[in-house]
Amino acid sequence: MGIIGLFLMPVLDILSAVIGIYFKIVAVDIILYWMLHYKLMTVHNKYAEKFMQILKLLTEPAYKYIRAKVPPFAGYDIAPYVLLLCIAFVGSFVTHFSRWIEQYMQ
Helix, strand or coil: CCHHHHHHHHHHHHHHHHHHHHHHHHHHHHHHHHHHHCCCCCCCCHHHHHHHHHHHHHHHHHHHHHHHHCCCECCECCHHHHHHHHHHHHHHHHHHHHHHHHHHCC
């Protein structure tokens, strides 16, 4: 593997890990939203409330950006789903690019 591959592979591995973690954070946020919506759980516990605040802190900036570009669909906020699709697309791209570098930069 060339010098570019040696420096780029760790960066791509870290980026892939960060994308995977953020994907899971957004997925948990979506699941908790629907659980709260259908009253399968409540946030009267101080730990659950703190957890929801942390999730909101991590996801709301991205949601706000997407909401500015994509309006609600049939009264539902689709920003989390759009973000999840974008994260999946970028994660797939990073994974394929990483494999390409491994294969062709030897």
